[in-house]
Amino acid sequence: MFAPAPFLLKNTSVSQIMAQVCIALIPGIAAYAWLVSPAILVQLLITTVSALLAEAVMLRLQRKSLKMFLPDGSAIVTAWLIALTFPPLAPWWLIVTGTVFAIVVAKHLYGGLGQNPFNPAMIAFAVCIVSFPALMSQWPSVGLQASLLEQINVIFGLAPRLDALSSATPLDALKTALKLGEGNIDVAQLRANQEIYGIFAGHGWEWVAAGYLLGGLWLWQRKLITWHIPLAFIGAMTLISSVLWLYNPAQFANPLFHLFSGGSMLGAFFIATDPVSGCTTPRGKLIFAAGAGLLTYIIRVFGGYPDGVAFAILLMNLSAPVIDQLTQPPIFGLKDKP
Secondary structure (H helix, E strand, O other), rough: OOOOOOOOOOOOOOHHHHHHHHHHHHHHHHHHHHHOOOHHHHHHHHHHHHHHHHHHHHHHOOOOOHHHHHOOOHHHHHHHHHHHHHHOOOOOOHHHHHHHHHHHHHHHHHHOOOOOOOOOHHHHHHHHHHHHHHHOOOOOOOOOOOOHHHHHHHHOOOOOHHHHHHEOOOHHHHHHHHHHOOOOHHHHEEEEHHHHOOOOOOOOOOOHHHHHHHHHHHHHHHOOOOOOOHHHHHHHHHHHHHHHHHHHOOOOOOHHHHHHOOHHHHHHHHHHHHOOOOOOOOOHHHHHHHHHHHHHHHHHOOOOOOOOOHHHHHHHHHHHHHHHHOOOOOOOOOOOOO
16 A cells, blocks of 8 residues: 655654754854844843743643644744844843743634744734834944843843943934935935944844845755745845835935845745745745835835834735635646647
8 A cells, every 4th residue: 555645755843844943043143142232142042931931831721742742843933033033132021022922822822833824923023013112122232332241131120221222223223314314315325424334234233134144045955945935035125125226326225235134134034934824836935025025125115114024024924825826836737728
């Protein structure tokens, strides 16, 4: 007796896939801790513990085996993505709130792993930035001299002067400057005169994005993701940013700034590629990711938020079932009659 199709299967478990995703995030995390803020390591610990506890509670309430489901690593990946998208100086209770909401509401209330229609980490980010916009805007200032202990005190509310340690991200600073100048500020000159913008995308942040790019290419080389989503996301963002930059370089930043600032690379390789909440057909992946890239740029430049990765991906999550339905490949062996 032969087993049913498919006959060629990868001997890869969920826990192995999640472990490799975490490994791929390490270059970006290392650059983050070294160049931006070592407090990200504390936030990673907080989110990981919170996610595992929330996962254990929900599994126990559903009478599922902790031994079978808890070590699969999916909660840890969600936790790491939350930590990497939240400000590293955010208070501990905000991080815990976002993480618990992602695991309990965005994941388990929809049926658990493989059933969630939205990316849990992006749901956590969207809920928290709408509910606590001021706290979600407190990022480390350029050249921050505070020690790790001082930053930990900020996270746990033991340091009263948070404003002295925080500043806007390059995306937020550029949006604010253009808004105050009513579009009359030369973007290139502004970036050249402020250290926050670094070499081309943000002091330290450009190397963090390069770390995510390196890890994402490793995932592609390992065939854990396909080329469709990263290429379409980056291509769409490059196209629209190039057109507007060439049209008016004094008001619109160049493509490199948008690709290597904010969450572009993280979104392209680690968030939009979520196989559960995204599209599954080859053409569907291209449409899904291109839409996410375009929406990310539109929200950044014309919307009310400095970065639009989370909202763009959530909007495309809504469209994913329809896109998949309309882009189903033909059944093998069947041809349309003339």
